[in-house]
Amino acid sequence: MELHMVTWNVATAEPPADVSSLLQLDVQAAADLYVIGLQEVNATPVRFISDLMVEDSWSHALMDTLALRGFITSVRMQGLLLLVFAKQIHVPYIRKIQTTYTRTGIFGYWGNKGGVSVRFSFYGHMVCFLNCHLAAHMNYALERVDELEYILEAQDFDLSDTTNILDHKVVFCFGDLNFRIADHGLHFIRSSINSGRLNLLWSRDQLTMMKMKEPFLQEFEEGQLNFKPTYKFDRNSETYDSSGKKRKPAWTDRILWRIKPKAPAPEDDDDDERASASADDDLDEYPLLVTQDKYTSDMSYGVSDHKPVIATFSLELRKCFDTPLVYISPLGVWSADQDAHLTYTVQEDFMSSTWDWIGLYRAGFKSASDYEAFVWVRGDELPEINEVIQVRASEDEIPLLGGEYVLGYYSTNMQSIVGLTAKFQVREPPLRYLCPS
Secondary structure (H helix, E strand, C coil), X not given: CEEEEEEEECCCCCCCCCCCCCCCCCCCCCCCEEEEEEECCCCCHHHHHHHHHCCCHHHHHHHHHHHCCCXXXXXXXXXXXXXXXXXXXXXXXXXXXXXXXXXXXXXXXXXXXXXXXXXXXECCEEXXXXXXXXXXXXXXXXXXXXXXXXXXXXXXXXXXXXXXXXXXXXXXXXXXXCCCECCCCHHXXXXXXXXXXXXXXXXXXXXXXXXXXXXXXXXXXXCCCCCCCCECECCCCCCXXXXXXXXXXXXXXXXXXXXXXXXXXXXXXXXXXXXXXXXXXXXXXXXXXXXXXXXXECCCCCCCCECCEEEEEEEEECCCCCCCCEEEEEECCCECCCCEEEEEEECCCCCCCCCCEEEEEECCCCCCCCCCEEEECCCCCCCCXXXXXXXXXXXXXXXXXXXXXXXXXXXXXXXXXXXXXXXXXXXXXXXXXXXXX
């Protein structure tokens, strides 16, 4: 499994015309999961309310780009923006989705500073993604550590075995963490960058320094900082701050990950800092190995005073299950000139509901609510395991435009699609049906 992650403080800017390079769709095969965390998305109170009802421009740009490649969104949050995309083949195995947020910005609007997170079960492995924006300015390193620790402790979820963020098997913590380069002067920092001697700056990176003092930070891993500091730039350029303030460059934008340690956590004798394996209290029959393949920035984007940071990971996991909760199948011909039929079968006991529904989606749909039509599941009684149930879709509900479609079973209680068909054709009705005499 391939995971592609992006963090970017967009400084209230609108998205560029093309985000393909950000997602590296032009240079590598499409990943299985995409997770994008943005900070400083324009989110005044009025904008925030409207964003609840209408996609913001960043979500729209990313959803359109990835949907064209057969991806859909799992969750979208505002202010601090956290987007998760998955290949459609994985959608029925992404379950127990929950989101939450913690505000830390003093006198700030929601999303000014703090963290937003999404957690879910991926083939039975509990993973959590936390997008943070921490306190700014050179002298607030301790405050940043306190804020991050507070976010990790304050956010909680419904499931008893993963109540807190750090209960999850894998946690990815990323965002504008705002740590600066201490002690060195502006001239030394810039000359080190220009000469390619980034290693001269690593020891005075505040996050690196804080990891030596804070046990909870020591549980997080990070790739080597072999890319230029991503803050602060003149907009639409690759020139560091040339204003009167001349802020010192810094690696403010970071992507960290943590594998849940055994209790008590043993000392890590592994010299390989790029790969780590999960370990629970038992022997862990279903291990998860995380290997970072790339950790870099993209200097070509100039709409913000930050540059985006990109990380790619290989996830080697043993699937706890590989059968969807519900099997769905279209029956016969689907066309707007006649009623259509489908069958569904619950293959495993779960919290099904008579409020569940089955959506008809265009291939490459964006989200669970992006259906062309839907039908309710059988409403008089809950299904038995392996019972084949047939449902009719009225011809009035079938779209006139033919093409490739899929059917998806949406679980109201799990708030996710738990069954998905392969692509099938919906035929355009005969011309006489569209233009009756």
